[in-house]
Amino acid sequence: MSDAAHAVDIDGHVRVYLIVFASLAVLTSATVGVHYLFLPIGPAVTLGLLIAAIKATLVACYFMHLISEKRVVFLVIVISGIFLLGLFLLTMTAIFDQVGGHLVS
Amino acid sequence: MGNGLKETTGKDTTLETGHETHLTHAHHEPGFWRKYIFSTDHKVIGIQYGLSALFFLFFGFALIMLIRWQLAYPGEVLPFVGKLLGETNMPGGSMSPEFYNQLGAMHGTIMVFLGIVPLSVGAFGNYVVPLQIGAPDMAFPKLNMASYWAYFVGGVIMLASFALPAGAAQAGWTSYPPLADIESMGQTMWLFGMVFLITSSLLGAVNFLTTIIQLRAPGMTFMRMPFFVWAQFVTSFLLLLAFPPLEAASVFQLADRLLDTSFFLPSGLVVSGEALNVAGGGSPLLWQHLFWFLAHPEVYVLILPAIGVVTEIIANNTRKPIWGYNPLVYSVIFLGFMSFIVWAHHMFITGMGTVISSFFQVTTMIISIPSVVILSALFISLWGGSIRFTTPMLFALGFLPMFGLGGLTGLPLGLAPSDIHLHDTYYVIGHFHYMVAPGTIIALFGGIYYWFPKITGRKMNDRLGKIHFWGTIILMNGIFFPMLIQGLAGVSRRLFDGGLSYQIAEPVLHYNQFMSVCAWLLALAQIPFIINFFMSLKKGEKVSTNPWHATTLEWAAAPSPPVPHGNFEVLPKVYRGPYEYSVPGHHIDFLPQNSPPEVAVTADA
Amino acid sequence: MEIPYTVTLRPDTGVYNAKIGIWLFLASEVMLFGGLFSGYVFLRIGAPAWPGMLHGEMYAHASEVLSVPLATLNTFVLIASSVTMVMSWASLMRDDFGKFRMYLSGTIALALVFLVVKGFEYNMKFEHGLFPSESNFLAIYFVLTGLHGLHVIGGIIVNGYLLGPGSKMWHTSRQQFINRIEVAGLYWHFVDLVWIFLFPTIYLM
Numbered sequence: 001m002s003d004a005a006h007a008v009d010i011d012g013h014v015r016v017y018l019i020v021f022a023s024l025a026v027l028t029s030a031t032v033g034v035h036y037l038f039l040p041i042g043p044a045v046t047l048g049l050l051i052a053a054i055k056a057t058l059v060a061c062y063f064m065h066l067i068s069e070k071r072v073v074f075l076v077i078v079i080s081g082i083f084l085l086g087l088f089l090l091t092m093t094a095i096f097d098q099v100g101g102h103l104v105s
Numbered sequence: 106m107g108n109g110l111k112e113t114t115g116k117d118t119t120l121e122t123g124h125e126t127h128l129t130h131a132h133h134e135p136g137f138w139r140k141y142i143f144s145t146d147h148k149v150i151g152i153q154y155g156l157s158a159l160f161f162l163f164f165g166f167a168l169i170m171l172i173r174w175q176l177a178y179p180g181e182v183l184p185f186v187g188k189l190l191g192e193t194n195m196p197g198g199s200m201s202p203e204f205y206n207q208l209g210a211m212h213g214t215i216m217v218f219l220g221i222v223p224l225s226v227g228a229f230g231n232y233v234v235p236l237q238i239g240a241p242d243m244a245f246p247k248l249n250m251a252s253y254w255a256y257f258v259g260g261v262i263m264l265a266s267f268a269l270p271a272g273a274a275q276a277g278w279t280s281y282p283p284l285a286d287i288e289s290m291g292q293t294m295w296l297f298g299m300v301f302l303i304t305s306s307l308l309g310a311v312n313f314l315t316t317i318i319q320l321r322a323p324g325m326t327f328m329r330m331p332f333f334v335w336a337q338f339v340t341s342f343l344l345l346l347a348f349p350p351l352e353a354a355s356v357f358q359l360a361d362r363l364l365d366t367s368f369f370l371p372s373g374l375v376v377s378g379e380a381l382n383v384a385g386g387g388s389p390l391l392w393q394h395l396f397w398f399l400a401h402p403e404v405y406v407l408i409l410p411a412i413g414v415v416t417e418i419i420a421n422n423t424r425k426p427i428w429g430y431n432p433l434v435y436s437v438i439f440l441g442f443m444s445f446i447v448w449a450h451h452m453f454i455t456g457m458g459t460v461i462s463s464f465f466q467v468t469t470m471i472i473s474i475p476s477v478v479i480l481s482a483l484f485i486s487l488w489g490g491s492i493r494f495t496t497p498m499l500f501a502l503g504f505l506p507m508f509g510l511g512g513l514t515g516l517p518l519g520l521a522p523s524d525i526h527l528h529d530t531y532y533v534i535g536h537f538h539y540m541v542a543p544g545t546i547i548a549l550f551g552g553i554y555y556w557f558p559k560i561t562g563r564k565m566n567d568r569l570g571k572i573h574f575w576g577t578i579i580l581m582n583g584i585f586f587p588m589l590i591q592g593l594a595g596v597s598r599r600l601f602d603g604g605l606s607y608q609i610a611e612p613v614l615h616y617n618q619f620m621s622v623c624a625w626l627l628a629l630a631q632i633p634f635i636i637n638f639f640m641s642l643k644k645g646e647k648v649s650t651n652p653w654h655a656t657t658l659e660w661a662a663a664p665s666p667p668v669p670h671g672n673f674e675v676l677p678k679v680y681r682g683p684y685e686y687s688v689p690g691h692h693i694d695f696l697p698q699n700s701p702p703e704v705a706v707t708a709d710a
Numbered sequence: 711m712e713i714p715y716t717v718t719l720r721p722d723t724g725v726y727n728a729k730i731g732i733w734l735f736l737a738s739e740v741m742l743f744g745g746l747f748s749g750y751v752f753l754r755i756g757a758p759a760w761p762g763m764l765h766g767e768m769y770a771h772a773s774e775v776l777s778v779p780l781a782t783l784n785t786f787v788l789i790a791s792s793v794t795m796v797m798s799w800a801s802l803m804r805d806d807f808g809k810f811r812m813y814l815s816g817t818i819a820l821a822l823v824f825l826v827v828k829g830f831e832y833n834m835k836f837e838h839g840l841f842p843s844e845s846n847f848l849a850i851y852f853v854l855t856g857l858h859g860l861h862v863i864g865g866i867i868v869n870g871y872l873l874g875p876g877s878k879m880w881h882t883s884r885q886q887f888i889n890r891i892e893v894a895g896l897y898w899h900f901v902d903l904v905w906i907f908l909f910p911t912i913y914l915m
Binding site for chain 2: 072079080083086087090091093094096097098099100
Binding site: 241353368 | 725730738752762853857
């Protein structure tokens with residue numbers, strides 16, 4: 001990769017960074033705005049997490065260059081994601097599925 | 106035989122430095138401190154881990170020998186040693202219950218986190234993996250050094266906790282709240298020690314994984330790696346991803362202890378007759394979930410490197426390729442994956458519902474499949490082999506039936522109906538000690554005998570080795586088999602008097618003395634090993650670079666001991682799989698991975 | 711003795727060593743914050759009310775106890791610092807060392823602003839006698855944001871080193887330095903990522 005080729009690439013990249021920044025600012029405002037709708041807990045959590053996931057994807061794909069990253073990096077992320085999911089899903093199932101039906105408190 | 110022979114080597118890369126020939130350079134000799142204490146050379150660090158871990162293993166063993174006195178002769182004065190341990194711990198020379206708890210908690214913690222894992226991963230992994238993949242060192246040598254020193258600090262903290270007024274941690278190696286939340290300061294030190302140990306393991310895992318992914322020599326594809334490297338690879342993934350939730354839990358428990366939070370303290374808790382003045386609303390079960398999320402994969406961390414060691418030794422001493430290399434690799438990967446989703450089989454009696462209980466029973470049963478595949482492949486590998494009963498091979502052979510027996514005893518624990526009876530009894534202690542003691546430790550001893558010539562250029566004495574082997578394996582069985590019997594009878598674990606005050610324990614109580622005598626004799630059986638180890642350093646039979654006639658790179662491409670910085674005179678290139686023994690038509694019974702193709706004779710498949 | 715692929719890319723994986731190293735480390739950090747978040751979920755589901763009783767008063771929404779405006783400000787600050795971080799790397803790729811120093815300084819400055827605002831937030835709580843020991847809601851708030859804050863401090867230290875003594879490498883081993891900034895950037899973006907989840911789940915839900 002020559003330096004000249006890089007410089008050309010970079011200008012394009014910088015435009016993308018600024019677009020992503022603007023998008024993140026808008027989405028942050030949306031997050032707070034949704035809060036003030038005071039939705040019931042179910043929809044509030046779903047919507048909030050959805051917006052957060054979109055923001056996270058933007059940061060990951062563009063700031064962290066994941067959109068053009070190599071396969072080995074993806075494998076690391078995917079494997080961790082699977083186990084993270086396992087941790088959440090299984091502990092939550094364990095909370096709800098208890099003998100006698102009551103929660104520990 | 107074709108493991109890996111079909112595969113292309115991929116790109117035949119040279120190092121970016123341009124010179125692939127001479128990697129050693131005698132520029133400036135580092136001083137004593139940089140050479141032996143703060144070295145970044147993986148071999149020195151491996152030896153540091155090894156010596157530290159062996160010390161901790163013997164220390165942890167000493168703790169349990171004290172406990173075995175109390176279990177065999179409850180309440181009796183321990184001659185000589187009793188007085189030395191102080192009036193708080195051994196009032197009048199006989200053990201106090203608090204000291205008993207400390208010994209139990211610290212024995213487990215020290216053996217698992219300061220002994221076995223640093224020995225199998227820190228020592229064997231560090232020393233052997235870069236050599237076996239043909240790398241000059243680990244990917245991040247300074248990080249490697251930092252990992253060792255984090256482990257060292259963690260170890261110092263753990264040992265120092267014994268000196269506290271109320272002594273070391275007492276709530277078991279499992280540190281369950283609410284008890285662990287309200288225990289004395291020793292528990293806080295335990296938590297801080299764990300933070301250092303977890304950090305050490307995480308940094309080590311990053312290093313191992315990057316090294317294996319990035320620094321394999323040209324021609325060393327993943328399916329040409331020795332199985333030992335695969336075992337360390339999966340182990341490192343387990344360490345990387347399973348430890349952090351325990352770190353999170355440790356942060357919560359530290360907050361409970363130091364900031365008076367109630368992460369794990371339920372409402373309405375009463376301690377010694379007084380209501381505890383905390384907010385409440387916490388959950389002891391939360392600790393259990395986060396702890397076992399680590400601790401289950403941790404047991405696979407304890408066994409996988411040992412399985413790797415045994416595989417290397419068996420291939421070498423049967424003079425034939427390992428049977429089922431591909432199934433072994435797929436099994437170990439599958440095992441690693443499954444190990445993350447079985448943890449709650451340690452929690453069957455916490456009031457789980459049937460859905461979640463069934464899930465964990467099923468995954469636990471499934472995880473036994475790859476274990477059986479691995480054990481079977483190793484047994485089948487013996488078939489038709491020209492078996493050499495070298496000292497390492499004795500240990501490797503001894504490992505196999507012990508691993509089998511230990512694994513079988515795990516089955517009733519993985520099924521909730523039987524586990525309800527066996528949970529928290531001596532049966533569990535028997536099961537996991539079979540895996541770790543006649544299992545892992547036997548395998549690691551074999552590894553020491555096997556790689557000693559590579560590290561020092563000298564062999565250990567065989568007669569002493571055989572005495573060590575037979576004494577160790579027989580006595581280990583003497584200690585742990587009766588535990589299975591006691592557990593089936595219903596004797597709980599962690600009892601200060603070994604079951605003396607319980608009527609159900611009465612028929613099986615007599616085993617306590619037998620087991621204790623075996624334990625003390627086991628200590629004596631290590632003397633030939635210790636003598637052998639130190640004697641051979643100076644006076645062992647000097648050997649060539651490849652005395653075992655092995656095929657893997659650490660033997661075939663590096664001198665004994667390896668070149669101080671860089672391992673190899675010339676970085677090797679790999680042309681074939683790791684276990685090309687007894688290739689038809691070849692003039693000797695082994696074909697090293699790095700021998701150029703013209704040396705090999707074409708073989709019929 | 712040189713470690714291969716410290717700077718150049720390994721052909722079959724296509725990456726240099728530190729790139730894999732940092733992603734592996736970030737994977738462990740994902741599991742760490744995952745463990746903390748799962749603790750949050752566990753405790754919240756088991757709680758009769760959240761935030762619940764504090765000093766005798768019942769609260770129904772986190773935003774009644776915590777300052778949403780301050781946290782929103784902090785969110786913008788951290789996102790901005792992520793932009794300046796990636797711009798510092800881009801400047802190096804454009805061979806502009808001066809801009810690099812400007813952007814990296816900006817990143818550190820914004821990170822310090824984040825910490826100051828956070829400190830102010832914490833202080834407001836302490837002044838009202840709201841400590842972690844008061845309730846699990848506060849315990850989760852302080853521990854999760856506190857651990858995140860420790861990671862911010864870590865990032866400041868690393869970035870400070872790379873801005874200061876570490877930047878000498880620009881003159882001795884240029885590509886390796888660019889790689890280091892990229893790797894430091896990946897860590898910093900991760901810290902931002904965690905906050906992107908922390909902010910709504912703790913303050914807004």
